[in-house]
Amino acid sequence: MRDDAGPRELADELERRLPSGRVLTDPGVTRSYAHDEAEWAPHGLPAAVVRPRTAEEVRTVVRACLDHGVPLVTRGAGTGLSGGANAVDGCVVLSTEAMTAIREIDPLERLAVVEPGVVNEDLRTACAEHGLWYPPDPASARWSTIGGNVATNAGGLCCVKYGVTRDYVLGLQFVTGTGELVRVGRRTAKGVAGYDxxxxxxxxxxxxxxxxxxxxxxxxxxxxxxxVAGHFASVVDAGRAVAAVAEAGVTPSALELIDRHCLAAVDAWKHMGLSTEAEVVLLGRSDAPGPAGEQEADVMLGCFERAGATYAVRSTDQHEAEALFEARRLAYPALERLGPVLTEDICVPKAAVPEMLGRIDAIAARHDTLIANIAHAGDGNLHPLLITPPGDERARDRAQAAFADIIAEALALGGTVTGEHGVGLLKRDGLSDELGPAVLALNRTVKDALDPRHVFNPGKVVAFPREDA
Known part of the structure; x- marks a missing residue:
């Protein structure tokens, strides 16, 4: 059992060294910072929550944790789906919620400098005022923060064409595992100095x-x-359409899949008048300039039809099109209203999308588990959502077995255990299977080098035996 004298002394020290109001120790409050949105991921109770407002205050927190040997878990908005921000007993949770400044938007260099607590959608809105755009757009963009997006290398609807968060991060300021405040990266258009x-x-x-x-x-x-919208009788048919779009050489600006369960849940919640006649809806978009955009849309339409769409159309109603994509973004919170939702985040080669969707259907039947499907289908990033009745422990056990089987099947098809949600706690076993012992050892060597005291977020991603004790 952990001796709580260290965490208590640390909390007292932080209250002395930081401005008033930065440190929270009331268990009723700290409990609300104990975990993210990952269903059934274990978590502990933090000894304190700290809400710094400057980089120097962050360094003060890190150095104090190092001095006292107390774990530090950094948290953004808590929208994660892998348990990556979950507290361990007696830790300090460092919340970036007060670090919300957009410090600079430079139209000439086409860059922005922000604090980690800036909400993704707020940055995108601010950039639009300068005629600029920040592409990474997770479905949680209205709530998730840039720091959290960076931590998980978040993607989103646009990533099929424009890439994920890593493709847009030029530089970082951060506090190291020895308590130093450092900068890495660059602001220039090019730069290859040193390790990345x-x-x-x-x-x-x-x-x-x-x-x-x-x-x-x-x-x-x-x-x-x-x-372009297409209705399909099965997820496998929709998967064939996804593969056909790739084979046609089109790179859509979005290619999203949403099934009937998700549409029904969104409509029951928001009363948007969505059709739930189709088993699956595939939504494609092109932002190519001029006539090229219409041509790409027509190519996608043809791919949908040849793959067996029961209905396919190029939308001329912008409001209707936006409503469909809004439904895609709302799918996860809508399904949460039905009961606990265990969210997958596998990614497979585009050619394997139909096969993987078929295997997910088979896993659902084998484990008697309701699995709804949403997906960034255009880049093979699938999000099966495993839904269980509240309080049904047997259903929970079946869902967890299905979760493991989905990971195994994704790896068998040459895929990966996570495309954008991160490993956190839920995918550690899957990561071990994916990487193998030699590469896992390299990851642990990196962790040892950058966080020699193992203070930062212990037990997550590549866990060490002593971190799980």
Whole structure:
């Protein structure tokens, strides 16, 4: 059992060293910071929650944790789906919620400098005022923060064409595992000096340092998009359409899948008048300029029809098109209203999408588990959502077995255990299977080098035996 004298003394020290109101110790409050949105991922109770407002305050927290040997878990908005921000007993949770400054938007260099607590959608709105665009757009963009997006290397609807968070992070300021405040990366258009520590930090889920500032690359605002919608009788048919779009050489600006269960849940919640006649809806978009956009949309339409769509159309109603994509973004919170939802995040080669969707259907039947499907289908990033009745422990056990089987099947098809949600706690076993012992050892060597005291987010991603004790 952990001796709580260290955490108590640390909390007292932080209250002395930081401005008033930064440190929270009331268990009724700290409990609300104990976990993210990952269903059934274990978590403990933090001894304190700290809400710093400056990089120097973050360094003070890190150094105090090092001095007292107390774990530090960094948290953004808590929207994660892998348990990556879950507390361990007696730790300090460092919340970046008060670090919300957009420090700079540079139209000439097409970059922005932000603090980690900036909400993704707020950055995108601010950039639009300068005719610029920040592409990474997770479905949680209205709530998730840039720091959290960087920690998990988040993707989103646009990533099929524009890439994920790592493709847009130019530089970082962060506090190291020895308590130093450092900068890595660049602001220039080119730069290859030294090891790429910036990319190493992106996707590290708070296990290698505490990010205090992010410099991101921006793009010009896009042309209006052309939207294609297709209804399919099965997820496998929709998967064939996805593969056909790739074979046709089209790179859509979005290619999203949403099934009937998700549409029904969204409509029951938001009363949007969505049709639930189709088993699966596939939504494609092109933002190519001028006539090329219409041509790409027509190619996608043909792919949908040849793959067996029961109905397919190029939308001329922008409001209707936006409603469909809004339903896609709302699918997860809508399904949460039905009961506990265990969310997958596998990614497979595009050619394997139909086969993987078929295997997910078979897994659902084998484990008697309701699995709804949403997906960034255009890049093979699938999000099966395993739904169980509240309080049904047997259903929970079946869902967890189905979760493991989905990971195994994704790896068998040459895929990966996570495309954008991160490893956290839920995918550690799957990561071990994916990487193998030699590469796993390399990951642990990196962790040892950057966080020698193992203070940062212990037990997450690549866990060490002593971190699980």
């Amino acid at each position: 520590l910036t990319s190493l930090l992106v996707g590290s889920e708070g296990t290698l340092g505490v990010i205090t500032e992010v410099t991101v690359r921006l793009r010009p605002l896009r042309e209006p998009e052309h939207t």
